[in-house]
Every structure is written in C-alpha cells, then in structure tokens.
Amino acid sequence: SIPSATLSRLAILYQALLDAKTRDVDCLSSAQIGALTGIPAAQVRKDLSSFGEHGVPGVGYRVDDLLASIARCLKIDQTRRFALVGAGRLGQALASYTGLAKMNFELVMAFDNDPAKIGKHAGDALIEPVTEMPARLKQEAIKVIVLTVPASAAQATAEAAISGGARWILNFTPAILKVPDDCIVRDVSFTNEFAVLAHYMEEG
Amino acid sequence: SIPSATLSRLAILYQALLDAKTRDVDCLSSAQIGALTGIPAAQVRKDLSSFGEHGVPGVGYRVDDLLASIARCLKIDQTRRFALVGAGRLGQALASYTGLAKMNFELVMAFDNDPAKIGKHAGDALIEPVTEMPARLKQEAIKVIVLTVPASAAQATAEAAISGGARWILNFTPAILKVPDDCIVRDVSFTNEFAVLAHYMEEG
C-alpha cells in the first residue's frame, strides 16, 4: 500500500491539477507541478511513478490522464457519502468547504444535540437530532462519519455511530477513540501543523 | 533537518504524553506509547532515537524527559504568538481549540472585515478591523498568522500581513499564495485527510 505521506501529497497534486484544468491547461511538467504545489519536482516525479505515471520528455504529463489515475489511486473516483456529527463551528466550516466535493465526498446528513441547531442546515444537509443517528445511518447505509463534537462526547457518539453501521471515522476531536477492529479512525489535528511550522521557524 | 512526517508524529506523541502526565504516569514503554497514539511501537522508537532519546530496557521512557526533548525538537518550548486573520466559522473553531495552548501557540489578536464581528472576540482575542492589521502586527512584533479568510481574499490579506512583518503563514484557504522568499507558507487541508481515508477504504 502507499504510505499516507505520499497519499497526502497526491491529494495536493490532485487539487492543483483540478485548478489547472479549469484554466484549460492540457500538459504540465514536473517543475510546473512543483511550482503550483510547493512539492519539489523530483518528489513529484517519484510520487507519480509510484503508480505508473511517467511524463513524456519535453511535453510533461497530460493533466486529464493524471487526474484520472490519481483519482483511481486515492479511490476518489467514486462518491463517498458521509455524515457530520456535531454541527458547531468546525462542523459548519467543513460542511461549507468546497474542497470536499472536489474529492468526491458528499455530505448527506448532519447530527447535533442542540435543539437550537436541529432543523437548520450544515452545508446542504439538514441537522437532525443525534438520537436518530443510528437508525438514519442504517437507513441510508452511511459508513463514513466526520466527528466534530466536544471531546467529552466523542467516545459515546462514535459508539452510537458504529451501532448504526459507521466503519470509518474522521476524528477532529482530541479524544483518543477506542473502536472495534473492523473500524478505522483517522485523527486529524491542525495542531500538528502548528508544531511542524514551529520547528521550521528559525531560533528565537 | 527532520522530515515533516516525523515532526507530525512527534506532535501526536507530545499530546499523548501531556495526557499521560495529567494522569500522573511517570514512565511509558514504546508499546504503551504506540497504543495511546496509534503509531506502531517500532516507529515510536525510531522517531525518538532520531533526536537522541533511548528508553531504558524494562522501564521505558520517562514522560517528563520526553516532553522536554520533544518540545525542544519541535521548538514549542518557547511561546509563539500569532494572529488570526478571518474570524469566521473555521477561525472561531481554531481560536477556541484548547490544543493550541498545549503547543505553546498563543492567539494574541484577530482581524476581520465584517463590521458585525469587529469588537467581538475570537477565543480570548479581540476582533479588530483588518485595515489596522499591518500597523498592529508591527506594534506587537507578530510574525505568525493563521489565514482563514475566503480564498478570494487570501492573496491580498497575506500581502497586507507581510507588509506588517508577518513571515510565517498557516494557510487554511485553498488559494495558492505567492510570497517573497523570506516568508514560509504551510498549506493546511483537511481534504487530504479525506483523500487518505478514501484510499484505505476497501473497494466498493
């Protein structure tokens, strides 16, 4: 399998290529892709060859071919329907983010326990009571949830979603979730970005 | 220098060790650290030895020692003061996130161009008019900004911040920023997390 650091770079490439396509660009060299993404050209060539894409000398890579093969590699060529659990500040920001649709992730439902939010919308999804979540996930066969509840509610909410059939959890909370072996949790933390940034700052 | 994937793992280790310290845990083995973070024990040992930390056989690693050396390595042993530019949904979620203070990032000021938000707060920071930003950044010698404005406003806002002395930009917008050579931009995209998640989902 491909290491997650490579996958993460491929996702960045994919967004830059989508951008280029909207500007009617047909071909790009690895140097041009590097300039668009901030990824060194040699790393671009290495990543693309890891799934069989080699540019043509003097011409570069065809944008359409790269988009199709990266989408297959990242498995974003099929729509992934997901539910948002916790429609607060972060949940709302994610629900309205245009980048998700580009990656073929489709927000189909949202849940919260705050009566003031239920019946409103997060992006295009209606916010439903979290008590309905297990039955609703089953009804729509949703396997992916994005967890943006407070840390104190994270474990119980994840368990409720798993009882409704969820198997993939993108966990934005700082809680470390304990889930059965057939579930996959991916923890997201922007604070890692801060830490990485801090490291590269020169002394003092 | 240490690759950013290793730094990112060290940041995850750091948060798990802080957690353990609040539970009065003195020592942890690489296997226990692995169970807490989801990082394989062998990778934990490799990462820690890359900056000279070796556990004691049968005892493991001392939590306090690891916290101090990871903080030095990540350069989070000194407080980094930053400004938030764009106090919308995402900006507010970041401003209120307790994880930032743990990484020694201190939000000191916030800016927006929406009159309804100016004078309110994002976390503990007062939201000020973005027109004041260059002068205010200079006055407080702020070098780090977190950019959470709409993509259409990103480039101009980044340039205004740079004119005020900002040199480090954590860019949450999908815009690709063009900045002078002495500035560092780190692009953050949760959509990469979705793409990595999609790749690991089994077929169909």
Ligand SMILES: NC(=O)c1ccc[n+]([C@@H]2O[C@H](COP(=O)([O-])OP(=O)(O)OC[C@H]3O[C@@H](n4cnc5c(N)ncnc54)[C@H](O)[C@@H]3O)[C@@H](O)[C@H]2O)c1
């Ligand atoms: N990963 C990171 O770096 C990062 C950054 C910012 C925020 N966060 C985390 O994301 C989460 C959300 O942050 P936020 O700023 O959006 O908080 P918020 O308080 O604005 O949103 C939380 C939402 O969850 C709802 N909720 C509470 N308990 C619930 C339950 N049992 N079931 C369903 N919904 C419930 C609340 O009504 C609210 O709408 C927090 O856990 C926070 O720590 C993480």
Ligand SMILES: NC(=O)c1ccc[n+]([C@@H]2O[C@H](COP(=O)([O-])OP(=O)(O)OC[C@H]3O[C@@H](n4cnc5c(N)ncnc54)[C@H](O)[C@@H]3O)[C@@H](O)[C@H]2O)c1
């Ligand atoms: N990286 C990701 O994966 C990801 C996820 C979600 C959102 N985003 C991005 O984060 C950004 C913010 O998203 P959001 O949901 O918080 O949007 P939002 O509309 O809620 O917030 C944007 C804020 O910026 C302010 N603003 C607009 N123009 C400004 C200017 N010129 N100067 C100062 N402030 C200005 C607005 O008044 C608003 O408060 C967007 O660019 C969005 O695409 C990225």
